[in-house]
Amino acid sequence: MWIRFAAWLLLLVSAGFAAQPNIVLIVSDDQGYPDLGCIGSKPLITPNLDKLAAEGVRGTSFYVTWPACTPSRGSILTGRYPQRNGLYDMVRNDLVNFGHRYDAEEYAVSPEMTLGLDVRELTLGDLLRKAGYATGCVGKWDMGQARRYLPLQRGFDFFYGHGNNGIDYYTHERYGVPSLFRGNERTEEDRGTYVTDVFRREALRFVNEQAGKRPFFLYLPFNAPHGASSFGEGTKEGEKKLSEGVQAPEKYVAMYRGKVKDERLARYCGAVTCMDEAIGAVMEAVEKAGQTENTLVVFLSDNGGSGNGGNAPLRGQKSTMWEGGLRVPFIVRWPGKVPAGRVTDEFLTSLELVPTLLRAANYDGLEETVGKDGRPSFALRATKGETASSLDGYDLLPVLKGEAKSPREEMFWQRRGDKAARVGNWKWVESEKGGGLYDLSTDLGEKKDLSAEKPEVLRRLKERFAAWRAEMDATEPRGPFRDY
Numbered sequence: 117m118w119i120r121f122a123a124w125l126l127l128l129v130s131a132g133f134a135a136q137p138n139i140v141l142i143v144s145d146d147q148g149y150p151d152l153g154c155i156g157s158k159p160l161i162t163p164n165l166d167k168l169a170a171e172g173v174r175g176t177s178f179y180v181t182w183p184a185c186t187p188s189r190g191s192i193l194t195g196r197y198p199q200r201n202g203l204y205d206m207v208r209n210d211l212v213n214f215g216h217r218y219d220a221e222e223y224a225v226s227p228e229m230t231l232g233l234d235v236r237e238l239t240l241g242d243l244l245r246k247a248g249y250a251t252g253c254v255g256k257w258d259m260g261q262a263r264r265y266l267p268l269q270r271g272f273d274f275f276y277g278h279g280n281n282g283i284d285y286y287t288h289e290r291y292g293v294p295s296l297f298r299g300n301e302r303t304e305e306d307r308g309t310y311v312t313d314v315f316r317r318e319a320l321r322f323v324n325e326q327a328g329k330r331p332f333f334l335y336l337p338f339n340a341p342h343g344a345s346s347f348g349e350g351t352k353e354g355e356k357k358l359s360e361g362v363q364a365p366e367k368y369v370a371m372y373r374g375k376v377k378d379e380r381l382a383r384y385c386g387a388v389t390c391m392d393e394a395i396g397a398v399m400e401a402v403e404k405a406g407q408t409e410n411t412l413v414v415f416l417s418d419n420g421g422s423g424n425g426g427n428a429p430l431r432g433q434k435s436t437m438w439e440g441g442l443r444v445p446f447i448v449r450w451p452g453k454v455p456a457g458r459v460t461d462e463f464l465t466s467l468e469l470v471p472t473l474l475r476a477a478n479y480d481g482l483e484e485t486v487g488k489d490g491r492p493s494f495a496l497r498a499t500k501g502e503t504a505s506s507l508d509g510y511d512l513l514p515v516l517k518g519e520a521k522s523p524r525e526e527m528f529w530q531r532r533g534d535k536a537a538r539v540g541n542w543k544w545v546e547s548e549k550g551g552g553l554y555d556l557s558t559d560l561g562e563k564k565d566l567s568a569e570k571p572e573v574l575r576r577l578k579e580r581f582a583a584w585r586a587e588m589d590a591t592e593p594r595g596p597f598r599d600y
């Protein structure tokens with residue numbers, strides 16, 4: 117009797133294990149829409165990302181929620197619009213004291229040290245840990261660096277990386293302050309080592325420790341290929357030059373010299389290739405552990421390219437409301453679950469990641485209802501000490517499989533005074549850098565403003581934007597900016 121019960125229990129446990137794939141969520145920083153080798157428009161060398169695309173699905177109409185780092189990453193982790201989760205601007209000191217270089221004492225009490233993602237928000241770490249996962253975060257956390265905002269307090273069992281928005285790739289400093297953490301403690305153990313190599317080593321450490329024991333979730337947000345943002349002295353000529361772009365080891369920069377227009381672009385491309393090799397090493401560790409078939413891998417950039425070589429055929433770049441700021445490279449590999457080598461142009465966004473990953477993980481606190489618009493609507497069920505919270509995305513797995521059209525019909529963006537909406541194939545932009553109404557089905561480059569020709573379409577998009585803004589304003593208030 118007991119033997120039968122134990123065997124049944126074992127079966128249940130192993131079935132549960134098999135039904136929960138490992139999840140590796142990789143985010144790159146400011147990597148432009150065309151900047152993958154497999155797209156072929158630039159001489160980028162990304163064999164490992166190309167392999168993931170060849171073995172999975174690549175999206176060509178995939179959007180993030182904000183055209184720069186912090187709010188975009190907040191949405192990836194919460195599945196909620198920045199205007200709903202409260203992190204609707206950058207956690208950066210230069211926003212409040214532009215151009216001022218903080219000394220260490222001032223920096224210790226500055227916004228970058230005291231602001232972060234509202235602690236009432238649940239992250240993918242919190243949620244997947246509840247689902248039984250071992251959770252690790254390696255890289256650019258960017259959700260705040262006061263203790264209560266750091267990953268160990270936000271659902272992660274393991275953390276190695278920086279809490280702030282950017283660092284020098286070698287000194288790992290910002291405003292002269294060493295910014296890497298191991299767990300909750302600042303560390304200088306890797307000073308001098310190129311930070312992508314540090315993240316590679318720590319990601320491998322986590323995978324090698326966890327793979328095969330129980331399902332794991334590795335959140336691997338790189339700071340590459342973002343420009344170095346150390347806010348260091350920059351007074352000596354050499355230093356200034358270094359802080360003006362991306363840093364990359366000579367070995368990788370040399371791969372591009374003579375092939376791209378200048379040294380600055382060669383450094384950007386080199387940083388991408390170094391990151392690609394780190395991703396390849398993580399995939400190899402997953403493979404060695406016999407876990408490739410049972411691992412769901414997602415790759416995206418947190419926003420459009422910052423101008424290193426451009427985002428062609430898209431208009432604009434990072435920080436703008438044009439497609440070049442918001443539409444990013446996107447790859448999903450899950451062998452046997454999503455088809456290999458498929459490219460989809462379906463309308464998808466980073467808001468889809470939380471419901472998709474929670475459903476893949478059999479998380480039992482995900483509620484699905486039918487919204488007022490007839491489309492599925494997801495929410496996180498309330499548990500002890502937490503309130504229920506609505507999610508803004510959909511499960512994209514049926515779309516990646518090619519079994520369904522994307523349920524997403526519309527998406528909205530706001531960055532301070534800049535606004536944009538996409539409804540169907542129509543895109544409306546109103547911003548400091550210009551605006552208009554564009555038909556993305558025939559004008560991906562947002563060149564021909566149809567505002568005068570299609571006033572009724574323009575009116576409808578503005579109405580949809582206003583309705584979205586009203587919904588965001590009516591949500592339970594979240595910090596940090598409302599309280600600041």
Ligand SMILES: [Ca+2]
Nearest residue numbers: 145146185418
């Ligand atoms: Ca970024």
